[in-house]
Amino acid sequence: MRIAMIGTGYVGLVSGACFSDFGHEVVCVDRDVGKIERLRAGEVPIFEPGLEALLEKNIAAGRLSFTTDLAQAVDGAEAVFIAVGTPTRRGDGHADLTYVMGAAQEIGRALTGPAVVVTKSTVPVGTNRKVADAIRAANPQAEFDVASNPEFLREGAAIDDFMHPDRVVVGVESERARKVMAELYRPLSLREFPVVYTGLESAEMIKYAANAFLATKITFINEIAALCERVGADVKAVARGIGMDGRIGDKFLHAGPGYGGSCFPKDTRALARIGQEHAAPVQIVETVIKVNDEVKRRMIDKILDLCEGSLRDRTIAVLGVTFKPNTDDMRDAPALTIVPALVGAGAKVRISDPQGRHEGEALLPGVKWIENPYQAATGADLVVLLTEWNEFRGLDLARMARKMAMPRMADLRNIYDRDEVLEAGFTAYVGVGR
Template sequence: MRIAMIGGGYVGLVSGACFAEFGTEVTVVEADAAKLAALRDGRMPIYEPGLDKLVEANVAAGRLSFTGDLPAAVAGADAVFIAVGTPTRRGDGHADLTYVYAAAEQVARALTGYAVIVTKSTVPVGTGRRIAEIVQGVRPELEFDVASNPEFLREGAAIADFMRPDRVVIGAATDRARETMRQLYRPLYLIEAPIVFTDIETAELVKYAANAFLAMKITFINEMADLCERVGADVHDVARGIGLDGRIGRKFLHPGPGFGGSCFPKDTLALVRIAQDHGAATRLVETTAAVNEARKAGMAQRVVSACGGSVRGKTIAVFGLTFKPETDDMRDAPSLPIVARLIEDGATIRAYDPAGMEAAAPLLPAAVQYCTGALDAAQGADALVVLTEWNEFRALAPGRLAEAMRGRVIVDLRNIYEPTIMRGAGFQYSSIGRR
C-alpha cells in the first residue's frame, strides 16, 4: 500500500516512519523548507529516542521519503493522513483547524482516484464531516472516504506506542474505508493489538476524552499531595494505595508542578469549548484546566518560600526545562511560568536540560544562563529547583551537589530524591506531598 502523510511534525514523522516499518510506502509532505531540508539530510527536527535510526533505515529501504510537493505525494495514494498542527485558537480556546481544512482542500485537488482521507491530528467532533463537505465542494465527482484515526503517542516512547499500542481507534463510515485502514494496520493484528472501529464522531471524541481523563488523574494526585502536606501523610503511599485498585490504575498518579506538553493543556481547553458549543456540562474538565494553570503559577512561590521569602540577588540552579523527560518539547512546560517569575523576583537562573535548551531559549527570558551540565548549573547556586525528572539528575551524588552549590536549599518538584538522604547530606530539602 502507499500513503501520504501531510505534515512532518511530531505526529506525522513518527507515524510515517512507523508505517514504513510496517512495509508501507510512505511519503511525508513537509511545507517548511528548513524542516524538509533537515529531514532529507537525515536530521530530525524533534528529539524522540530511536526516531533517527528508524527514519534512516526506512529511507535506505526505499519505503520512506520526504517532499514539499503535495500533489505528487497524494497522486495514487491509498490513504492520505492529515497530521498538521491544531493549536489553541487565540481568544476563545477552540482548536484552530485552519491547517487541517487547508490540507483537505489541497488533497481534494490532488487526488487521482479513490483514497481514504484520514485525520491523524487531534480535531474536534464534526471535523471529519466538515472535511467531507470541503472535498465534495472542490471535487464533486471524486470517490473518497473520510476516517478518523487519533494518535495516542507519548513523547519519549512514541515508537513503542505506535508499534505495540494499547489500542488503535478508527472512525469510519463505510466498509471500503474500514478495509483500507484494516490493511494498513494489518501487522498489529499479528500481535493481537485491539483495533476499535467506531463512527467518525466517536473516534474524534475518544482522543479528547482520554487526554482529559489523564489530565484529571494528574490534577487529582497533585491536590492530594497538597493535602498530604497539611496532614502529614505521604502522597506516594497514597498513590500506591489507590493505584493498586484495578479500577483506578497506577499510571498518571505522580505528583508534580502541573501538566504541560502538546496535548493535555490544549485538549482539555478544546474539550470544554466543544461541550459548551453543544450545551453539555464538563465541570470536571473545566476545573482540571483551571487548577493546573494555577498550580504551575504557584510553584514559583514554593521556591521563594524555601529561600526565606525572597530570591532577589540569589542564584538558582534549574534542573530540567522540558515538560517531561525524553523530549525537547517546551509547549506549556511548567518551567516557563516558574522561571519567568523567579527572574521577575530578582533571581539569577542557571539552567540545564539534556535536550530542551535550544527550544527553551526563545520562550524564556533572555537573562537565563544555559549550562553544559547539571553540576555546571549547580555551581555557586544558592538554591536548586528540579523541574523535569531526567534520569541523569537522579544519579547525582548528594556530595557532589553539595560541593558545587554555595547554598543548601533544594526544591524538588518531581520527587526524584529521597528526603532522608538529602537532609542527611545537609540540604534544606523540600518536595511535593511528602513529610
C-alpha cells in the same frame, strides 16, 4: 500500500516512519523546504529516541521519502493522512482547524483516484465531516472516504507506542474505508493488538476524553498532594496505596508541578469549549484546567519559602525545563510559568537540561544555559528539580551540596527522599505533598 502523510511534525513524522517500517510506501509532505531537505539528508528536526535510526533504515530501503509537492504525494495514494497542527485558537480556547481545512482543500484538488482521507490530527467532534465537505467543494468528482484515526503517542516513547499500542482507534462509515484501515494496521492485528472500529464522532471523542481523563488523574493527585502537606501525609504513599486498586491504576498518579506538553493543555481546553457549545459543560475538565494553573503557582511559593520570602539576587539552578523527560518539547511546560516568575523576582537563574536549550533559549530570556548540572549548582543558593530526566535521578548529592553556596533543594518531582538529601549535606529540602 501507498500512503501520503501531510505534515512532518511530531505525529506525522513518527507515524510516517512507523508505517514505512510496516512495509508501506510512505511519502511525507511539508511546505517547509528547509525541513524537507534536512529530512532527506537524514536529519531529524525533533528529539525522539529511536526516530533517527528508524528514518535512516526506511529511507535506505526506499519505503520513506519526503517532498513539498502535495499533489505528487497524493497522486496514486490509497490512504492520505492529515497530520497537521491544531493549536489552541487565541481568545476562545477552540482548536484552530486552519491547517486541517487547508490540507483538506489541497487534497481534494489533488485526488486522481479512490482514496481514504484519514484525519490523524486531534480535532473537535464533527471535523471529519467538515473535511469531507471541504474535499467535495474543492473537487466534486473526487472519489474518497474519510476516516478518523487519532494518535495516542507519548513523547519520548512514541515509536514503542505506535508499534505496541494499547489500542488503535479507527472511525469509519464505509466498508471500503474499513478495509483500507485494516490493511494499514494489519501488522498490529497479526500480533493481536486491538483495533477498535467506531463511527467518526466516537473516534474523535475518544481522543479528547482519554487525554482529559489522564489530565484529571494528574490534577487529582496534585490536589491530594496539597492536602497531604497540611495533614502530614506522604502523597507518594497515598498514590501507591490507591494505585494498587485495579479500578484506579498507578499511572499518572505522580504529584508534581502540573501537566504540560502538546496535548493535555490544548485538548482539555478544546473539550471544555465543545461542552459549552453543545450546552453540556464538562465541569470536571473546566476545573482541571483551573487547578493545573494554580498548581504551577504553588510551586513558585515553595521556592520562595525556601529563600526566606525573597528571590532577589539569589542564584537558582533549575534542572530540567522540558515538559517531560526524553523530549525537547517546551509547549506549555511548567517551566514557562515558573522560570519567568523567578527571573521576574530578581533571581539569577541557571538552567541545565539535556534537550531543552534548542527551544528554551527563545522562550526563557534572562537565564544562563549550562550543560552540566553540577556546574549549574556551583555557588547556587537553591537547586530546583523540575523535569525528571534520568540524568537527574542519580545525582551525587554530596558533591552537589559541596559546590553550592547554600545547599537547598526544591524537588518538584519527588525524585529524592528528604532524609537522603539532608544526609548528603543539604540544609533544606522541600518536595510535593510530603
